[in-house]
Amino acid sequence: MMGRTIFIDPGRCIGCQACVSACRECDSHRGKSMIHLDYPEEGRSVASLPTVCMHCEDPVAPCAEVCPADAILVTADGVVQQADTTRCIGCANCVNACPFGVPKIDLQAKLQMKCNLCYDRTAYGLAPMCATVCPTGALFYGTLEELRAERPGVQVADSFTFGSTTISTGVAMVVPADKVQWPVPGGLPIVEVNGVDVR
């Protein structure tokens, strides 16, 4: 299925935010992190979940599709680049379109920024900074075969449903072996509606 990409394994995440710090060190957006870390079961567990750009394949990059300035380039190898600074108008359409809540807007500079899979590193055969440093392997960069060589029998999913919409992604997620469903539900559970806790 996928080539060399990031595999996210929430079961291994310890919430340390090394990925967040490493992303800040990346040369293409130095000082700002493009990674989100969520705590989906706060109050019940210390479970945590890193999210990088999922590099949507089908439909191809909703963020790029809605960009009025045509600022978001998708490369031939499927990497959805951050917005071209000479074109981006900071309208935040991409933020609204992204099903995973990934792109960020620098409101002062009126520019979008997002994970571009550390293209300056991956183009040279290196792993992205986040997956390089991740102390637990919750973020793994390589092929599915390389992942399975290290973690025999691991199951992954690269297709997610949001209501009736299904999105296939370039980045994949490790899912429990006994709960392989295809596709897996996307997004975080709704915990609050109009200020009311609905858990």
Add this chain to the structure above:
Amino acid sequence: MTHAQAGQPLPLDPSVAPPGTRNFRDAGGIPADRWHADQNGETLVPTHCCFCGVQCGMYLRVDHAGKVFGVEPRNHDINRMRLCPKGINAYQQVNHPDRLTSPLMRRNRDEPFREVSWEEALDFTVSEIRRIQGEYGNDAFGLLGGASLFSEKTYLVGKFARVALKTKHVDYNGRLCMVSAAGANKLAFGIDRAGNPFSDILLSDCLLIAGSNVGECFPVMTQYLWGARDRGATLIVVDPRETPIARTADLHVALKPGTDSAFFNSVLHAVVAEGLTDEAYLAAHATGWEDVRKTVAAYPPARAAEICGVPEEQIVQVARMFAGADKAMAWHARGVEHHSQGVENCLSIINLCVAAGHIGRPGAGYGTITGQGNGQGGREHGQKSDLLPGGRSISNPEHRRQICEIWGIDEADLPAAGTSMMEMVWQMQRREIRGLIGICNNPFVSLPNYATVKDGYDTAEFHAQFDFFLSETAANAHVVFPVTVWAEDEGVMANAEARVVKHNKAQEPPAGVRTDTWVICELARRLGAADKFDFPDSRSVFEELRLASAGTVNDYYGITYERLEETGGIAWPCPDTEHPGTPRLFENGRTYHPDGKIHMQVVEWHPPMDPYTEEYPLSLTTGRTVAHFLSGNQTRRLGALVEQTPRPWVEVHPSLGFRNGDPVRVVTRRGSEVLPALVTEAIRPDTVFIPYHWPAPTAANVLTIDALDPRSKIPEYKVCAARVEPAERIDEVPAPPTAPGQVAYPETQVSRADPLPPTAPQGRGTSERS
């Protein structure tokens, strides 16, 4: 400088990658032709992280002007490019605007500091040493070192105290770290270090992690745990809290704080009952087993379950999983060591490993995970009050003679053993110690019972401190010496595996800053001991250290700087320069006791020192967060880490009736403080937790008890009696002190801790989305 700034387009097609470029995992690190290394004049200096006992390899990025400006992962054996957030951000302290760049001095504590020349600061310090020692005797002046120092410097601290200051009062902050484990290991095995390298974890079938929040305290170690689990190993975690590593363990035993030895005695009881002891191994390699067997017979699971507050079945399950495995390992850390029975706790785990025959094989053994970067090496060469270089005992006449010969002093002039770090504070309160030099430690945050610590330091007539930031303790001093950070000097550290690694110099220190070595030698010269302290650099100290350790258990003689550069680290003992080092101990079945046997020790459980009453019904336990290192003097200045965990909190179970973010007053017999609640089911209902990296008034150590283990003299940080009650408002965390001419928290690199959001306690909140 970015790619675009360098005038080079981003390579948008992977085909532009140089031919032969491979996956990073087998590329052996950074390709030599990596673009910005060539194009920006950047150099990558191989070194190690300055923080915890894992000692991850890293490159420091140095620009064309010779300044450290970033970090790059390094494919070192220990960490294979992995880094935790502390390691990634560590480089930011090198050129941090809070750095001290001039000696600070004042004659009285009610005066402000003024910047003075090195000459004036050194002269005043030496005159105070002479005055105090002249009036009250040599032992009225003390020295407290640090386990973040290179081993060369810890060697110098011990030598300086005994030879130049001629005082018996020298100790170090590793006393607050893993001395319980060290004491237990010496008693059982005659050697003070972990038995196995980290890589053995990958070969194990069952891993027992006791009192160690590996995910937050030693994040890079988790790659070994998960690597073992990938090939089928089971994981048992013993901890009062559901830590990140406990969350997915095969078995998490959430025992009540302060009950470890009862638990492990009971597990051993169950091992015996299940017939899982390795009698052949015990008969051949251990003494004391019969006494231990009789003792653990009094700890049936039903009794221990009541003491520890865990289900009886879990105790039996641990016994079956651990002793029933072909190869099992136990790793422990401060959770079992920070107790008034810390040594006993460690011995009870060792007894379990030995009885099950899990010693000295690949994948089978034990280890303690050092907290500070050089927690292991920091005590090996004479910085601890009862030890001389090479781990020699200061009370052993033969050992004293050997060291006096090396140092060229008369044996009658070598002081006797001194007291421990906490005891020295009590002695300052009693005016038995009237002057003190502290080197890279921060007892105002790190020692228990803050009120006592402050009183002790305030009572001292003279206090000097070496540091590169003005810590809470340095802010109390009369003289502060600005010294180098780790990246401005070279030296060795021994990590949790007893692997000696070399740190390299990446940049020149700022003007006005000196190395600790220079300051110590300069003080020694002015005290009349110049001939004993002729050390121009770290290498010259290391050469003497090698000689001083030769022939001891802690033998460094075969380790040289050149070998360390070539190998990436050598585990001691290493008696000659052809010796490969000793990553795994006891492979031949022999220990370092004269009879070659393991000396099993009888352990009886005692309740913690602070009794529970109706007024104080809960257990307060303390620990670390992943973003901060020890007293926070360094990490509380680094913006990303401050943002990640801006302030402390108190972790409480929902059954205590608080809501997330509520102000909660935590009260113990020593004091009280008000912190925001982090309400979570991930902690026992009878236990509350506070992370300890912050200063008073929200320092965990305002509350903790200064009870000590009678043998290791480690404080009982991990359990004291407490109560919680609702409060009106949360206590403010003070900003770190600011030195004259320095700017705290510049916007460009760091940010001040923001007020706590009302409903999202720090460190566990959902990250902000644009």
